Amino acid sequence: MTEQIPKEELLAPGHRACAGCGCVLAIRHVLKALGKNVIIACATGCMEVVTTPYPETSWRVPWIHAAFENAAAVASGVAAALKAMGKGGIKAVAIAGDGGTADIGLQALSGTVERGDNVLFICYDNEAYQNTGIQRSGATPFGAWTTTTPIGRVKRGEDRPKKDVPRIIAAHGAPYVATASIAYPLDLIKKLRKAAAVEGPTYVHVHASCVPGWRIDTSKSIEVAKLAVLTGAWMLYEIENGEFRLTFKPPKRRPIAEYLKLQGRFRHLTDGEIAEIQRMVDEQCKRFGIE
Amino acid sequence: MKQILTGNEAAAIAAKLARVKVISAYPITPQTAIVEKLAEFVADGELEAEFMKVESEHSAMSACIGAAAAGARTFTATSSQGLMLMSEMLYIASGLRLPVVMANANRALSSPLNIWCDQQDSMAVRDSGWVQLYCEDNQEILDSILQAYRVAEELLLPVMVCFDGYILSHTAEPVDVPEQGEVDKFLPPYELPHPLDPERPVTMGPVGVPEYYQEIRCMLQEAVRVAEDKIAEIDRAFGRRFGRRYGLIERYRSDDAEVVLLTLGSLSGTARGLIDRYRKRGEKVGLVKLRVFRPFPFGELIDALGHAKAVAVLEKDVSLGSGGALFIDAAAAFIDVARRPLMLNFICGLGGRDVTQLDIREAIRVAGRAAETGVVRRAVRWLGLREKIVGLRPKL
Structure with a gap:
């Protein structure tokens, strides 16, 4: 499959992403997977900010940014215009971070999917409002430190589990929903192509590491993202016409501590708290059919 | 042809005569009848357009922005709280220089909740970079919406056509509805000079850093300020074709x-x-x-x-x-x-x-x-x- 991945870079270098940024890597793969015949509506967030400092742009495909919460609605408008003008073969794509998807953007996303609009929505999930300086979002995992879930005498980081957006979207009856990770680029590209080929609303949720937000070394972005999958903290699956299918089963699930210990955002966790997270991960994996 | 029309009907007929391609709207009193009428036109095949039944006014304007950026002629309508919910996107529509046209049936703002007429809603967004026209009667509503598309598309500015809720929106008056052929001559098909198009990729809505933001804002201010001449010119052209003129003031x-x-x-x-x-x-x-x-x-x-x-x-x-x-x-x-x-x-x-x-x-x-x-x-x-x-x- 690697030979089917174009060498051409549709995301130009010179952008302002942090060294080791997992999200910009996700976007690079997205563009390689989808090719040139797309129109992208991007939400406010890291990927918008780092790629378009006027008068420069990294986007070699048509791209629009309007606001934070409405990437899906803008993409729906693009899709409607393409249909009304009889322009086929162009895919309307929305891109948003986890805040622009799980929190402030959820209403617009729900509307787009419920209406059956021909839009591919891609969430790059770095598990907090990293662009504004690491505040928790609905997608922040249990136990994580952020600036709004600090480690204090009384409270110890995020106290709620991660919001399960892919299954919320699947519950709308979307014909194709998938999760992916920057550590599994071939799987990611395959799923994006599948999603783009569907005439209707599709959703791909990409887990992507954040160097400053996760407090990791710039050389560890892929390793950490991979450990998320190997420990079961993040799972790779697709839901096609309502049928759930794991696309990757970790051969022997690694202890969650291996994932947590590489990240400064989990540094405060006690053995007891790690055991609690292990229990939560085990339970979740069991529900999804991973041993 | 003279017809007895409410203000809302006049607005809907104007949008149809303008051959809008994308309508994106959310119901709110007293505007609702506009988009109901447009939904009927689309359902009956009288108007070939995509009618987007969005989940909020915020998304209504967001979808208009996306559709206009892709090059389609767009229309929406709202009132009051709906306009307030849209307000974030109003600034973005003008900042992106997109020729969206909107009808606003003027209605009071909460709280207390009040569905009746005043003009606090559109006045609250007067700084948003939209051209604002206020109508005296239903004929003026129809004519202003047709003029609004010419103004919007020639200047790349969004235009809001405001008219008093109930007093005009729900009151029937004789309105001269122009022939489609005449409207087509006045309002030719629209082509955005820089649409979102894979053949010629553009980036719209970048980060405006302090070294550039002020100039971009000043250019928008200049565009709105000098719109006066263009509005007057289009009004005169409308008058020559249809025999009715309104001026900037009367x-x-x-x-x-x-x-x-x-x-x-x-x-x-x-x-x-x-x-x-x-x-x-x-x-x-x-x-x-x-x-x-x-x-x-x-x-x-x-x-x-x-x-x-x-x-x-x-x-x-x-x-x-x-x-x-x-x-x-x-x-x-x-x-x-x-x-x-x-x-x-x-x-x-x-x-x-x-x-x-x-x-x-x-x-x-x-x-x-x-x-x-x-x-x-x-x-x-x-x-x-x-x-x-x-x-x-x-x-x-």
């Missing part, structure tokens, strides 16, 4: 008037009849109706009002903590003009309160007294209050 028996009423929207119609009666008695009272509120036609207003002794600005809005929005700008127009009228502001008709001829007589009486004495005792007054409000001491 002077009604005001050229030799000592006391001039300055109004917006349907209030102008109420005032017009009254002016005739004053004139019959030989009293020099006139009316200036402001049709284009953004860009604010400073020059034309100075020209129309400069000779008057007193100007009474009647409006259905208030910039809380200041005065009426129209009054603030009208007064500012004379800041560096040597010969200037006394300016008085009358806030009236909020939340659907009827503005009667009695109310307008009161405004004329107070303005007349100011003209005689040369003194304005209180610049901002409220008309038609039910009871005295502590601190305001309204003179009823």
Whole structure:
């Protein structure tokens, strides 16, 4: 499959992403997977900010940014215009971070999917409002430190589990929903192509590491993202016409501590708290059919 | 052909005549009938357009932005709270220089909740970079929407056509509906010069860093400011084809008037009849109706009002903590003009309160007294209050 991945870079270098940024890597793969015949509506967030400092742009495909919460609605408008003008073969794509998807953007996303609009929505999930300086979002995992879930005498980081957006979207009856990770680029590209080929609303949720937000070394972005999958903290699956299918089963699930210990955002966790997270991960994996 | 139409029907027919390609709307009283009518046109195949039934006004405007950026002629309609929910996106539509056209059936703002007419909603977004037209009757609604597309597309600016909720939106009047062929000649198919298109990729809506933001903002301000000439030019072209013209402002028996009423929207119609009666008695009272509120036609207003002794600005809005929005700008127009009228502001008709001829007589009486004495005792007054409000001491 690697030979089917174009060498051409549709995301130009010179952008302002942090060294080791997992999200910009996700976007690079997205563009390689989808090719040139797309129109992208991007939400406010890291990927918008780092790629378009006027008068420069990294986007070699048509791209629009309007606001934070409405990437899906803008993409729906693009899709409607393409249909009304009889322009086929162009895919309307929305891109948003986890805040622009799980929190402030959820209403617009729900509307787009419920209406059956021909839009591919891609969430790059770095598990907090990293662009504004690491505040928790609905997608922040249990136990994580952020600036709004600090480690204090009384409270110890995020106290709620991660919001399960892919299954919320699947519950709308979307014909194709998938999760992916920057550590599994071939799987990611395959799923994006599948999603783009569907005439209707599709959703791909990409887990992507954040160097400053996760407090990791710039050389560890892929390793950490991979450990998320190997420990079961993040799972790779697709839901096609309502049928759930794991696309990757970790051969022997690694202890969650291996994932947590590489990240400064989990540094405060006690053995007891790690055991609690292990229990939560085990339970979740069991529900999804991973041993 | 003459038809009996409500303001909402006139707006919907105008959008259909404009051959809009994407309609994106959310129901809200008193606008709803516009998009219901458009939904019928689309359902019956009378209008070939995508009708997007979005989940909020915020998404309605967002979808219009996406569709307009992709090159489609777009339309939406709203009122009141819907306009407020959209307001974030209004600034973005103009900042992106997208020619979206919207009808706003003017309605009061919560709280308290009130579904009836005033103009606080559109006045609250007067700084958003949209051209704002205010209509006096249903014919003007239809004509203004057709003109709005030409203005929007020639200037790359969004245009809001405002008309009074219920007073116009739900009241039927004879409206001359132009032939489709004539409209097509006036309003040719639209092509955005820089659409989102994979053949020629563009980036729209980047980060405007401090080194550039101010210039981009200044360019937008210039675009809105000079829109005055284009609006007038398109209005003249419309007049040549359809026989109806409106101007940026309309002077009604005001050229030799000592006391001039300055109004917006349907209030102008109420005032017009009254002016005739004053004139019959030989009293020099006139009316200036402001049709284009953004860009604010400073020059034309100075020209129309400069000779008057007193100007009474009647409006259905208030910039809380200041005065009426129209009054603030009208007064500012004379800041560096040597010969200037006394300016008085009358806030009236909020939340659907009827503005009667009695109310307008009161405004004329107070303005007349100011003209005689040369003194304005209180610049901002409220008309038609039910009871005295502590601190305001309204003179009823």
